[in-house]
């Protein structure tokens with residue numbers, strides 16, 4: 211089974227993230243990049259399914275040169291090989307452009323199963339898995355907290371507002387995962403050494419056959435008009451409980467008209 | 470005046486508050502029409518009309534509810550080409566965002582998610598959306614410049630205001646998806662939900678964390694406080710992982726994003742992933758015994774103390790004040 215896991219490098223959530231004044235794009239250069247948290251769960255699920263079904267895991271990432279670090283980490287967890295789509299013409303792509311680029315590469319390399327994290331911590335849109343399924347014309351099994359593959363059939367438990375749905379589709383398919391699904395492994399020393407020798411194919415827009423006019427900031431279907439730092443929250447009132455903490459809290463709620 | 474399509478969120482016949490909020494926003498730049506999937510449109514129509522729906526497009530058909538996401542996309546895409554709306558508004562829930570994403574691809578349009586404010590563009594250039602990013606640190610104004618603006622708006626972004634309109638009911642067709650593309654729902658597992666308000670819609674949320682220490686304590690401390698305030702109950706991931714409370718109540722990066730008038734965090738440390746789901750709450754109250762807990766950075770009012778003594782006293786005091 212041919213499994214592709216889409217991995218995005220994002221700024222470390224703990225770092226102070228900013229937009230560049232010149233083009234209102236995320237300033238990716240000034241902060242440490244890490245694998246998007248949920249994508250680690252996607253990688254783990256890919257590895258587990260590959261182990262169970264005699265499969266192979268390919269990592270696909272679109273991002274600047276720096277994203278190579280994250281690709282290497284994914285390989286050290288145990289993925290077999292990787293494809294890195296990197297081109298200055300991709301900078302500033304919105305969700306529409308990103309989904310076009312990734313789906314073009316996916317169609318080229320072929321897949322039985324594509325696994326993604328349900329959302330990335332930077333833009334937090336959570337739309338890409340659905341967009342890829344739409345572009346690739348395959349079923350979408352999103353927000354999965356459990357995945358089971360039996361022959362050509364894939365079954366997931368999909369989180370809902372009220373619990374979960376059992377959802378069934380046939381392969382090839384796109385699956386997105388939430389963090390309840392597994393516990394991502396840490397790369398072992400052996401894994402880290404082995405990753406150095408694993409193949410990473412680097413593709414430019416031209417290599418991938420993607421029309422540069424349809425991706426990047428210029429082609430984005432959305433635009434940022436302006437942005438502003440939110441004024442810092444005003445420091446609140448903190449009281450130490452001396453037997454009256456509950457009453458003080460009630461006083462605050464009453465003063466704010468909540469009770 | 471351009472039509473603005475609003476995808477209704479409803480449970481059975483009852484219209485969710487977020488839909489009335491979307492209607493209120495839609496009126497600012499067009500004539501709102503509602504798209505209703507599944508049964509119940511006739512019963513819901515009146516309320517939608519009260520809040521400004523000129524038309525209610527109702528799509529009901531066999532199997533419509535049996536597939537994930539795609540039936541809604543099909544119905545909306547057909548309507549987009551038929552009525553050329555000025556925008557499509559959806560609720561920024563898990564489903565809403567996925568429908569928005571697919572619809573954007575199908576119609577070649579730009580999509581904006583997690584919008585917290587919406588105003589008409591100065592030059593009639595379509596709606597301008599406000600988004601709060603990086604855990605609320607930065608506010609962005611953005612717009613769609615290609616295709617039909619597809620905009621997923623967070624619940625609680627505005628106060629619903631009535632503005633009666635015709636609410637004319639129109640039945641439309643809905644097709645089942647092609648079998649090879651279908652993700653079919655074969656079972657629905659409903660975990661207990663109770664009588665409390667919906668977590669994403671509630672104007673007050675009381676959340677418990679690892680400090681609450683067990684299911685029983687949720688029943689004994691968190692739920693009574695929530696009920697005293699008429700609030701929804703939320704939980705941190707530590708709690709849902711431990712199985713003390715069902716996952717659909719998780720607040721945070723991979724749980725629900727809430728933006729209530731008041732968020733009460735009890736026994737929660739305030740990890741970045743939790744903050745991602747509650748940071749835009751208007752007022753935040755904290756009860757935690759560790760004065761160094763990062764959640765206090767967000768607190769408008771905080772009590773450093775043991776929740777097992779502070780919460781009961783608070784519940785009692787609320788009861789007393791209600792009586793008098």
Ligand SMILES: Cc1cc2nc3c(=O)[nH]c(=O)nc-3n(C[C@H](O)[C@H](O)[C@H](O)COP(=O)(O)OP(=O)(O)OC[C@H]3O[C@@H](n4cnc5c(N)ncnc54)[C@H](O)[C@@H]3O)c2cc1C
Pocket residue numbers: 247248389677678679680681704705706707708719720721722723724725735736737738739740741742743746756757758759762774775776777
């Ligand atoms: C991919 C990923 C996704 C995640 N998504 C989410 C998410 O969506 N939502 C989420 O919440 N977390 C999420 N997390 C987990 C997050 O990192 C934290 O681990 C989690 O939020 C901690 O929960 P907590 O605050 O309840 O527990 P803790 O961090 O253990 O904090 C418990 C707090 O309770 C206080 N306390 C203990 N006893 C008492 C008492 N008697 N009285 C008063 N206070 C007391 C302690 O002082 C402490 O501050 C995610 C993590 C990852 C890796």
Ligand SMILES: Nc1ncnc2c1ncn2[C@@H]1O[C@H](COP(=O)(O)O)[C@@H](O)[C@H]1O
Pocket residue numbers: 216217218219246248249252270271272273308312325326327328329330331333334335336337338339
């Ligand atoms: N540039 C990218 N390269 C590879 N995968 C991506 C990229 N952007 C997003 N993804 C995948 O899509 C998921 C959802 O992203 P988003 O819709 O941006 O929140 C992520 O968890 C990744 O798995």
